[in-house]
Amino acid sequence: MTRRFTAVVNPAAGGSTGTVDALARLLRAAGAEVEVEPSRGLEHAREVARRAAERGRVVLGVGGDGMVGCVGGALAGTEAVFGIVPAGRGNDFARALGLPDHPAELAALLLGAEPRRIDAIELTSARHPGVPVLGSVYAGVDALANHYANRSRLLRGGASYYVGGMRAVATWRPAAYQITVDGQVYERRAYTVVAANSGYYGFGRRIAPAARVDDGLLDVVVIRAVPRPLFFAVMNELKRGTHVNRPQVETLRGREITIAADRDLRYGADGEVGGTLPVTARVLPGALNVLCEPPPPVGEPG
CATH class of the missing domain: 3.40.50.10330 (Probable inorganic polyphosphate/atp-NAD kinase; domain 1)
Known part of the structure; x- marks a missing residue:
């Protein structure tokens, strides 16, 4: 047909x-x-x-x-x-x-x-009550960096993300986050928290290298508060996904994640949707019928 x-x-x-x-x-x-x-x-x-x-x-x-x-x-x-x-x-x-x-x-x-069933995310906040998104929901310095990148008129592609990131980190203060994963509460002082369906964000950075779009789960990546030079080292490792091997980076996994903080912080999703914490990300298993290649073997991102 x-x-x-x-x-x-x-x-x-x-x-x-x-x-x-x-x-x-x-x-x-x-x-x-x-x-x-x-x-x-x-x-x-x-x-x-x-x-x-x-x-x-x-x-x-x-x-x-x-x-x-x-x-x-x-x-x-x-x-x-x-x-x-x-x-x-x-x-x-x-x-x-x-x-x-x-x-x-x-x-x-x-x-x-042939169409392949993949997961989506239902995002819920005061500004967005129940909006489906696809890739990830992120809160903290990366959301601020994405905000700056989207406002850039002179730079495009990776350059806009790089400059936006530098501008965000220059004035950033780590926040006290409350992260609830399937009902369990984690309190962390951190730069950023990401609830990821896709392994990639920010122009090819492998923020959650183990994430799969068809496993019915979200991978939560927490980059804890560290001295600024070490934070830049962690950021440099995002391209390869090796940052998750550092003790300052924590990974969790669940079906419903709520992110709150001790002050007003931006969150973002799919590069466009945004607002102010708190925000909840709930996985929608098999919600989307997409034309793509079959899934990779277990153990590879996809």
Whole structure:
């Protein structure tokens, strides 16, 4: 059966227009039907995605993690089939799924791959009561760094995250966190706390290298308060995921995680959703039907 696609595009993402044009030509040449819907904002993108799914179309989220999380979140808990077209700044959720970014390779996958059930996250806070997101929920210095990166107009890609991180760390004071994992409370003085479905965030940093998107669990990573030079060393190890071997980094695992702190702190999710603590992240097992390769062997991130 020929697949019918609706591509929901974030026009503000640098590579979205060119990427979707090239991809659409390849899909149409293979006999698929493709319609392209530019988004006027996240809420509009959700509406377009839901309407397309109701018509039985494969819904493509085209852009970075914010657009992918928005479109995927709108489809969570349904039987809709979701495809990801990485065309933004971070593309971390696409990276976790091992998706290609070359249009020809991606077109072949979207045409031939079988849908795979993966988990999502239900985020609940005063600002966001029950919003589905995909990658991770993070609170602390990384949320502030992401806030600065998103406001950058001169820098893109990894440079915006690097400069945003430097700016955030320069004035950061470790906070006293209360982290509740499946009802058990942990009190930690820390720089940041991450509840991860995907192993990646912040432009390819492997914050939770053991996380899997299909295990029904969230990996919680706590980077405890350390002298600033040591914190920078930990940050440098995020690219390889070796930071989790340090005694200053604690990992937990659970289905429902609530993060609170002793002062007003930002949280973030999927690069776009944000607010102020407290926040709760609850895993939604198998909530999303996504076109991607089969899961990797147990023991490898995926």
